Amino acid sequence: MTTSDDKNINKWLITVTVMLPAIMEIIDTSVANVALPHMQGSLNAGTDEVTWVLTSYLVSNAVVLPMTGWLARVFGRKRFQMTCIVLFTLASLLCGAAPNLELLILFRIIQGAAGGALIPISQAIMMETFPPHQRGMAMAIFGVGAMFGPIVGPALGGWITDNLNWRWIFYINLPIGIIALVMNLFFIFDPAYLKRMGAALKIDYWGLFLLTTSMGSLQVILDKGQQEDWFNSPFIIIFSLICVVSLVALIWVELTHEHPIINLRLFKNVSFSAGNFIMFIVGFCLYSSITLIPLFLQTLMGYSATDAGMVLAPGGIATLITMPIVGAMLQKRDGRKIVFAGLLIGAVSMFIMQRLSLEASYADFVWPRIVLGVGLAMIFVPLTTVTLATIPRQEMGNATGMFNLLRNLGGSVGIAVAATLLGRLSQAYQTSLVPHINPYSTIWQTRYQGLKQALIAKGSTAAQADQATLAMFYGMVRRQAGVLAFNHVFWIVGIAFLSIIPLLLLLKRTSHAEEVSLGH
16 A cells, blocks of 8 residues: 555655654644743844744644645645645744844744645545554554654753754754655655646635635634733734634635635535544643643742643653554544543543642642543544545545644634633632631631731831731732632533533444545
8 A cells, every 4th residue: 555556665664754744843833932032032022022933833834734635636745745845944944044033923934834734744645555444553653743742842942942042943844854855755656646636626716815814814813812802802803804704705615616725515524524523622622731731830839841841741651652552442443432432531631630729749730641641642543533534535635634724723722712711710719719818817817917927037027027918818819719710721621521522423433345445
């Protein structure tokens, strides 16, 4: 089984070839996060401005993801993949050399656009390369690569920034990009059906324009919503109107065009639609939870960025260990049942985190993260395999693009919702806790006097000690309100995991014989 009708290339060689650029792209989504303060200093940028280094990448990524299949058909998959690798590598070089923030953001847009296509193309090639009964293992191997990025990215970015310079987080892509390009040149070939399809396509200009405006404006809304106070901001309202109008127009154009840039007719397949919606919610749960945990540790527990990373890392390692086991199980077991178990485990991990307090130890944070890591491995691999199993191979590029887009959008929505809920719930809990600080309570008076006397003993005046003690009590209230808010959001994420379980009934279990017929 190969990616070409007339070439016989070892499937493991193809796996390494397509995973190299995919891992490079995945690492780059998280590697820049830890370097933002350093960029801010050297480029003389404000906090709001420098976050566009991340946002610009995500926006261009979101625009290109759904049109990957169409672009691969127009230009040829091998040529398109190689073009993306060249552009990504060149943009990385330019990002590293950028003399100011404006040019850095421009080069990040190019980098994000080139990187957006690398993962769906790699997935599509792997789904075609492996025989149907081994696709679960193929997706498990791909998943190991995908998890490698979020684990290594922040740590690698931090080490490079501290020991070299933030510019080197982009320069490290150069050797990887060159190796990936050479391997693609020799080991990847277009199947005959892609060559036949590409010649007949007419360019869908309206689809291209509407997709860019709708996905771009949606990503801007999600990234800037909490910061701009959502719909109290004219900025957010304008982008929301652009997004809604563009999306409605896009759906109409794509359903009526002879050769649409994204094939929305794929959603007539109930199993594919259900799988995409499940992945959207899983993206919501995953990204919101891995954003909340470091925030909890750093803002309430006083952990450093490195220590917070050490809490997340064991969960990623648990995912890496579990994925190959899940891949092997998929060859004999119903993928839907494995996803069901994964969703239950994910929910349990969130409900454990819901019980965390300010007295929690390092181990109290690590083990629910490990439980979540196991659950995610049991969701991602079988869900990808089952969702894409009923898709004909000529539509595989389209399908993987949409599937990855919905995961990313789910993540963006999850982060935006978590940040908003955290802010609102912290205020609500603070308001409800303040009345419990009663100056007439003997417990309060005892603690107040004890703190005040301790400050006076250290040299403060009575007036200074009064103010400092009240400030300390207010700080305690804020921290307790913060814990309650985090716990509430963890509970909501746990419920979200459980809410999509009924949708598993809509996923179709295909026999190997059916999958073989779909592949030809």
